[in-house]
Amino acid sequence: MPLRLNLPPLTRVLLLALVALSALNATLRFRAWNHFLDSQSPSTGLDALTTAASYLSSPQWAIPFLVLVPPKSLKFPWTFVTAPVVENNVLSMSISLAVLWAGGRYLERAYGSSEFGRFVAVTAVVPNFLTFLIYTLWHISGTPQYPTPIQGLVALEAGFLVALKQLVPEHTVSLFRGSIRVRIKHFPALFTALNMLSGPIFGTDTALWLSFFGFLSSWVYLRFYRLSDIGASATATAGEGSTMRGDASDTFAFVAFWPDMMQPFLTPICDGIYETLVQLKLFKPFSEEAIVAGNENVAARSDGLPSIMNGRGGSGRRAEAERRRAIALMALEERLNAPSLAGRSTGAPTGGHDGAANGSIASSQAQAPVVATQKEDNA
Template sequence: MSLMRGHNIPKSSKILLSILLTTTTTLFILKYRTYNYLKLQDPTLEVSFHDINIPFIQLIPNSTIYNPWCIITSIFAEISLITFIFSSIVLFIGSKFVERFWGYLEVLKFIYIIGSITNLITVLIAILSNIARSDSKNMNSPLGGGISYYFGFLVVFKQLIPEHNIVLFQGLINFRIKHLPFALLIILSLWSILFGSLYPAVPSTISFFISFIYLRFFQIIKSDTLLPTNNNQDISVIKGDASDTFQLVEFFPNVLKPYLTPIFNQIYEIAIFLAIITPFNDDIVQQSNTRALKRQEQVNQINKSVASSVAERRRQIALQVIEDRINKESGKV
């Protein structure tokens, strides 16, 4: 817990990691108590700890209607140590970076909105799919967890640092952030097809689209006073992100864009006709493009600051090594 009190950990990271730890620990304790109870009742009964479910915390298709709050609690309900560690890393890295741009409250709101809507749609699809296949077994399989927001952070990174390069294994793997969501969606879809399961492709795809829709059309954040605005426009807030670099088609490879652009444009027009979204005008698009440029400048400044800090630490270490070597040689003389 001393780590959670660190001064360098953002507020959103502390809150989210605390909720994750509390929810997952509570789930484990309840599963353990249920396991012991079942074994005491019948020592010969074969019980799998992994298969024990806690319906009022986990997202179980068969019982969600009786425990609707599980759409929210299951966001942080991990059932294994590996998924708990992975979710902790994603929440820490994602929230720490994004809070610089949004503030901690918007980060928390984003996780809960994306996670809960993703879980709701996922469980509805699971119920319909299981009914259609007359599969009662999967009705008791838990859903939810960090997968409900993993792709949410990928979409945010695409919005904030689309041109940032990720280099792994000394350059053996090199790709841009903006290509990562599509690549992972393809991999997870193939995985689901291979194993004949809707999971993890369905919640990942839902999380991706819900995150984009929210950020593109509905997110409300404070406006930067340095940006150009109309005199009759409320400059206190900006709704959505109409920038050209954050269009849905920009998430897909160039070879697919000519085919996807007319489809996405048609969906956009239908959504406007149904009054689901408000159309963007030229001023809003221009303002969003300016904000995108300013974000990129801010990211560049952060990267330069980090690089300078790393270089300074390396310089200090090098000086210390040289000083220690000189002291040793002086001692020998």
């Protein structure tokens, strides 16, 4: 029987692009290295061979029309698109292939191909552009002989983890036959922290910036800009047939990415940043209706998601859906009960809700208004 790859179309394109462009990059680097060796005199051949032996990793052999080489690649603007799908060695390419195969297949089915394409474009291009600016300024201020090339799928890997945290935060991954169990909601922060530590230690400083910007850009896009359908149980809040811009749920707030013990310290910082951005008119706060609808949507959308492992339903998916629904409903109940409890304790009317005073992790976030396709009175 012929082998059939059960992959959505855009994931398949990304996999083919990764293999093809990485192979082309390796071939061109080898030719440049080999040409350099041939041009050396016999008296310097040994030294040249020693210097050029790492042709797959040395910045001397970077291809400026395939990867981002500050500032040379300004002449080749398409490299902001090609650089993310170019890897330099077999190990990094194997990791990237595995991430695309598993993460891309799941997310494309959950989001749809068009929305998944927008997510990939934001998460891959924006971090590379920002990293390119940082290294361009650095190289201009003290230009080394061979500027640091920027490439690889690190930013998209961070973005995939952020997206999985949004969709299946309570899914648990078991490693080493169950000796290590980690929930997906902890993966984005763990991945970013490891890359930030490995930069100074192993010299992979580009991975530091790419993972950090990949984390932020994917979260900002999903939190504030992505349009998604309102789940069935949320229609009472948002209106039937509605869509919601971003994800206003408490479980997807920025501090929710970090361990519980850190959240009391991070919440004031996030609130301060948020207030500053509001004062600068860069963001608007979530409405209470948007937060309630977001929390309800978290509970409602579980049943519509494919299995994280094989794209089909099963007992594992049902258990995951129940865990996520219980967490979302608990957060929703706490938010709805908070005004009445505050009113009884102070003897004041219960007409408002101050998220910051109640330690709400959602108050540190920005605009994601519910965009109803029905009349606004349904909201």
